[in-house]
Amino acid sequence: MRTSTKIKKGHSVNIEKILSRYSHTQDRYIGDYDELELVVEDLKQQGLRVVLTQGVYDLLHVGHAKYLEKALTYGDVLIVGVDTDEFTRVRKGPNRPVVPFQERINMLAHLRHVTILTQRDVGVEIGELIRVVRPHVLVTSLSTKDFPKKDVLAYKKYCEEIVTLPQQAPTSTTARIRFFTIEGADELARELTQKIPEVVLHTLNNFRKPE
Numbered sequence: 001m002r003t004s005t006k007i008k009k010g011h012s013v014n015i016e017k018i019l020s021r022y023s024h025t026q027d028r029y030i031g032d033y034d035e036l037e038l039v040v041e042d043l044k045q046q047g048l049r050v051v052l053t054q055g056v057y058d059l060l061h062v063g064h065a066k067y068l069e070k071a072l073t074y075g076d077v078l079i080v081g082v083d084t085d086e087f088t089r090v091r092k093g094p095n096r097p098v099v100p101f102q103e104r105i106n107m108l109a110h111l112r113h114v115t116i117l118t119q120r121d122v123g124v125e126i127g128e129l130i131r132v133v134r135p136h137v138l139v140t141s142l143s144t145k146d147f148p149k150k151d152v153l154a155y156k157k158y159c160e161e162i163v164t165l166p167q168q169a170p171t172s173t174t175a176r177i178r179f180f181t182i183e184g185a186d187e188l189a190r191e192l193t194q195k196i197p198e199v200v201l202h203t204l205n206n207f208r209k210p211e
Contacts, residue, residue, distance in 0.1 A: 052135035
């Protein structure tokens, strides 16, 4: 097996490190698409079946882990495109992500089913990563609302197969955020309910004080 892919003069990506179970985040994160394209080409030449999926992976939970585990069953190497903070705000709104990009990358790197991590950023066409990787299998999620099936099928020419997975667990990041928000609002309401009578009474007492 070839142990490294030559990227440019004086620099190479160590394939052996990427595939090692002892690899670190810096070994498996390839943010540059030109580098990624060459690494993927090398992996394919070695007969490895490449799977690609992409998303935010905010507040990483069991549904994410099961989804990535299932995705890898369609091949030998799983590449995960992770949305940057700015791109996440475009897709999900101004209050997302909860967890910053670098932390999400580090957390995903600790999942044994993830082989390579890269990024998706604003200013880059949403299907560009698919075009660069040209995976054997593109795995998408049924719960992704802003990447409908008709758009997914438009990228069929860049991959052999497209697999759409259902939600892998009853939980979701959006549901968790909604729960935390509601819980926080309820707690605030309880505190206000307790405090308002005290504030009103204090105000009335001050108002009644003789000058």
